[in-house]
Amino acid sequence: MPPKTTVVNATATQPPVFLVSVVATSVIFTWLYNSTGGSLLLIIVLHTIFDICTTGPLGRGADGDACRRAWDRSIANHDGA
Numbered sequence: 001m002p003p004k005t006t007v008v009n010a011t012a013t014q015p016p017v018f019l020v021s022v023v024a025t026s027v028i029f030t031w032l033y034n035s036t037g038g039s040l041l042l043i044i045v046l047h048t049i050f051d052i053c054t055t056g057p058l059g060r061g062a063d064g065d066a067c068r069r070a071w072d073r074s075i076a077n078h079d080g081a
Helices: 015-035 040-054 064-080
Strands: none
Touching: 015 040
């Protein structure tokens, strides 16, 4: 049987980096939720974008810039609303 290969994000495996990213993301999502009057749909969409960019196909080196552009657009749309 061939060995299993797994693609792992190196920064996600480092506990201090992971902890800081989780806390920062939680603060940002909480702030967005509170500042939109409790828009759960926005948080679901942003969380999905975040997951795709960090652990999904785009987070594995395919096109990290595409994720940054999508994230920046979603934040810019919120700030302009």
